[in-house]
Amino acid sequence: MQTNFTLAQLADPQVAASEKILRACVHCGFCTATCPTYVLDGNELDSPRGRIYLIKEMLEHDRPATAEVVLHIDRCLSCLACMTTCPSGVHYMHLVDHARVHIEDTYDRPLIERALRATLASLLPYPQRFRLALFAALPAKPFAPLLEAIGLKRLAAMLRLAPWRVPQRPLGPQTFPAVGARKGRVALLAGCVNDVMAPQINAATIAVLTRHGIEVVLPRGAGCCGSLVHHMGRDEEALVQARANIDAWTALEGLDAIVINTSGCGTTVKDYGFMLRTDPAYAERAAGICGLAKDVSEYLAALPLKPVQRIPELVVAYHAACSLQHGQRVNRQPKELLLKLGFAVKDVPDGHLCCGSAGTYNILQPDFARRLRERKVGTIERLRPDVIAAGNIGCITQIAAGTKLPAVHTVELIDWATGGACPPALRAS
Ligand code: SF4
Ligand code: SF4
Secondary structure, eight states: OOOOOOOHHTTHHHHHHHHHHHHHOOOOOGGGGGGGHHHOOOGGGGHHHHHHHHHHHHHTTTTOOOHHHHHHHHHOOOOHHHHHOTTHHHOHHHHHHHHHHHHHOOOOOOOHHEEEEEEHHHTTTTTHHHHHHHHHHHGGGGGGHHHHTTTTHHHHHHHHHHHHSOOOOOOEEEEOSSSSSSSSSEEOOHHHHHHHOOHHHHHHHHHHHHHHTTEEEEOOTOOOHHHHHHHOHHHHHHHHHHHHHHHHHHHHHSEEEEEEHHHHHHHHTHHHHHHHHOTTTHHHHHHHHHHHHHHHHHHHTOOOOOOOOOOOEEEEEEEHHIIIIIIEEEEEHHHEEEEEEEEOOEOOOTTTTTOOOOHHHHHSHHHHHHHHHHHHHHHHHHTOOOOEEEHHHHHHHHHTOOOOOOOEEEHHHHHHTTOOOOOHHHHHH
C-alpha cells in the first residue's frame, strides 16, 4: 500500500514502524474471511483491511481519532487471526496497538466510557483490588439477567464473568522447591486475573513443574504483564508494568525460562522487546526476556512427562486460544501433551475464530462477545466432549459462562495425569 507520511512524521519511531507495516499490506483482503467481527457483521470497516485503511488515514493526516475510527477499532478483538492469514506478513498487532494509543491520546470518550475504562485499568492488574471487587460482585451476581434486561449490558457482563465462590488470596512472592534433584529453575508469571479467578491453574502449574524437578520462583516485584491496559491504549501504564517485571526477573539468577500459563499475557511478554525498543535502560534486557518467555505447554513439551495414574478415558475439546495460536504460534504442544498423556483430543471446527473473551473485550463489547461465545459453544458442544481445555483463563471463563460442560486449563489435565489432583471443574461435573 502506498503511503504519504512526511519525513518529520517518520522521525517518530512509532510512526516509522506503522508506516512499514502499512506498506506491507497489498489490500488483497484474504484476512477478511478469518476476522471474527467481519464474519459476524460483514462490514468492511469491521475487517482487518478496513481497519488498516482507517488507521492509515488517521495516522497519515495526523488527525485526532474520529467516532467512526473508534467504533471499528474498539470492535477489534486483537485476536490476530488476520496475522495468521495474511500472506504478506502484515504485523497488524503493532499497527492496532499504535492506533489504540493514538485514540487514547486524541479522542474524548463519553464520561461513562471513560469511567468504566479507568475502573477496569485500576482494578484488574492489581490482584488484591480485583479480589475485593469480586467479593463485592458476589451478592449482585444473581441480578445479572435483570441488569441486562434494563440495558446495563456491561455491568451484567462483568457479573456473569465473576466466579460464584469467594475469591482466593493471591500467591505472594516465594520459591517452590523442586521435588528431588533440581533439574531446572523457572520464574512463573502468576498473573493478576488468573490467581484470583482460578487459583487451581497456578497450583497445577507449580505442582507439575516441581514434581518434574523444576524449581518455581515467584519473585518480589513481578505483577501484571501490562496487556490489560496495553489493549486499552494506556501505554505508559503498560510500560511501567513491563519494566517492573523485567526488573524482577532479571534480578534472578540461573533462570531457564519465564513460564506463562495465560497465553494473552505470554503474547505481551514476548513482545516486550518491541514495546521497549526505544528505552535505552530496558531495550536489551527486554529483548532477553522475550527469549526466556515460554508458554507452559512449550516448556512442558521439553520435559519427560509420563502418565503415572489411570484417569478416565476423556474426550477433550481443545480450544486454541487466539493469543496462543495466532499471537505465539504455539499450536502443536498442548494437543501433543494431552494425547501423550492418554486423552482423546478433538479440534474445535472454525478453531481460528475467537470465543469473544479477548481481555476486557467481553465487558466493553458485550454484544459481539456474546455472539462469538454462542458460536464457539455451539461448535464445541456438537463435538460432545467430556471436557473443554484451553490455555488462557479469559477463554475458559468466557466459554464456561455459556455451557454446562466443564472447562479447564490444559495444565490442569496434564498435572492430573502425571500424579496431581483432579481439576475442580471435573470433580464438580
Ligand atoms: S491479508 Fe494482509 S495484505 Fe491482504 S488485506 Fe489483509 S492485511 Fe493486507
Ligand atoms: S485482530 Fe481479529 S478482530 Fe481484529 S482485525 Fe484482526 S482478525 Fe479482525
